[in-house]
Amino acid sequence: MLVQKTLRHGALFALLLGSLAAGAAHAANGWERIRDDAPERYVVVRGDTLWDISARFLTSPWQWPTLWQANPQIQNPHRIYPGDTLVLRDCEGAPCFALETGQPVVKLSPRVRTIEPREAVAALPLEVVNVFLRQHRLQEAGRALNELGYVIGGENQRFISGAGDTLYVRGVLPADTPMGFYRPGEEYLSASGEPLGQELVYIGEARFISQQGDIARVEALSARQEVRNNDIVLPLDEPIEADFQPRAPLNDVAGHLIAAPGGVRFIGRLQVVALDLGTEDGLQPGHVLQVDQQGELISDPRSGELTQLPSTQGGLMMVFKPYSRMSYALVMQAANVLSIGDVVRSPERQR
Template identity: 40%
Template sequence: MPYFSHKLLGVILGLLISGQVLTVAAVELNPAHPESYEVVKGDTLWDISARFLREPWLWPDVWYVNPQIANPHLIYPGDRIVLTYKDGRPILSLQRGAQHLKLSPRIRSTALDTAIPMIPIDAIAPFLTRPYVMEKEEMELAPYVVHFLDDHIVGGAGIRFYARSIESENPLRYEVIRPGKPYKDPETDELLGYEAAYIGAADLQRTGDPAKLELVSTTMESVIGDRLLPVTKGVPLNSFQPRAAKANLEGRIISVINGVSQIGQYNVVVLNRGDRDGLEPGHVMKIFQGGEMIRDAVAGGGKTVKLPLEEAGLLMVFRTFDRVSFALIMHATQPLHVLDWVRSPEG
């Protein structure tokens, strides 16, 4: 059985294949691996990798590209993946099938504003194209809604409003953002940023203090105090490649998007680590539970013992900010929770 549903599509499929077998000694085979596997429509590269490898993201380390095959970086339904060995190391290679259907999966990097073959774009695209995290200074300096025209109490598409202090006509379009709860480091209590809900878009009609704008689209009603940020472009992941986070990197899950209490496969979570800690899109981390201090009732005298950490799942970072990151839960062996630990697979 593969680790993940065949419904999982694309972020994980931005594997950039090198063209040669990489000699990495740490790759371990799945004990139940097949000798070969025929690709079917709906497969993902991660699924296929999980059939052969204990750690699916290490696929590029054992991939052999046959230069005699046309487009050897692409895998189609009907193709066969074959396991062989070279100098005692496993090699996965491609035998081209007779029929070439629509690509699925695609073993190369693609920008996220083009078709990513294997992930439902709408599941993660909003998290790549909108802020969703605001820095404290950014929030304090941003223009904000102070009044809606024509006696409106809240604003929807087509409603004009005034905002504090916009003196430049560049840009002419803004995203309307509502700051939410603070993200804090559970270990140090450091303020890492603020959750930011996307409200809509507004066009600048007149600069000044107050400036005049019109809401052109909304996902929910705007209210006084909503902040305005220049429209940002999507986050292109042109060289997105799943790989282990750097050794000894450790963090915590500090929030889950959409507020569910128990976290499972394909939920998006927030980590208390970001750019400044060396996290990058594509980094894979293992999830652990435990570590609590409990009272030793037998020993008595107020003595305690620390419970060990137990592996509970796997996630992949897909967007980073300065001090926090967004990650997709790839696999969970049990319900996950806020404050669970995350660590690099390399220890």
């Protein structure tokens, strides 16, 4: 009887050890990255972003590329479209996502058969960042503003012009490229005070008319405010596209939130911020960074000494426009109001 009882306890102990080992292996294979409430299937709808979709499945949305099983039979295997179905699967013990491609809408008539064009799901809200990029651009440090084309005057010796007016610009302009009027804004500095670039603020749109020597004639098509002499004239930036995914930087980076363009006082979700990190630090579009906010300084109730509380995670942001030494990023999550000077760094990696 004693022997049977001992054997039974040993079997239960072995079963418990086996369960724990299986759980540890399950976690080691990446299942701990999956949210407890993650769906097994999800149909993509118009308006979704890759961030939204990955946040439905993953505890850390930037880990999406490590679990995404791109379909090699699709022309661009990294693109996801409204109507597609994402399926959470077990790939040899590790989680992965597979794609069931939705069919495009087909319109039938006696004479015409058309397929509606589909717009791929973007990593982040493109309308937010493209509006920002139209209104803000950067002249990087080391490139002088006096090298750019600038307004020298309007017709009839006007110093201030508006939509419909003709102006003269010193500089050789491209003839068939949409142009914009810009005015110097904030000068960006690193946390140590080193110049990183000069913000240029969009004033309005211009149309090239003619060029004679180094003087160009342009028409102001639109103006958010009056166009003044010495305003800068540049080709409009191309809007960014959807061809990047949220992911962590390959290398560990650390820097600071240095500005909130547009005079924003309270920085929260879907606000654009400027960082003192750029391509020289390894940043690319889609890289996700964690914001660390410094803990409060309090007085110890016994010793009276000032004590710095540990820093806390304040949010997550995604880089969408990196330059050589600074970047623009969009705040994707914010647990608290973010502030100029907050530390930004590579997100904590789950092993």
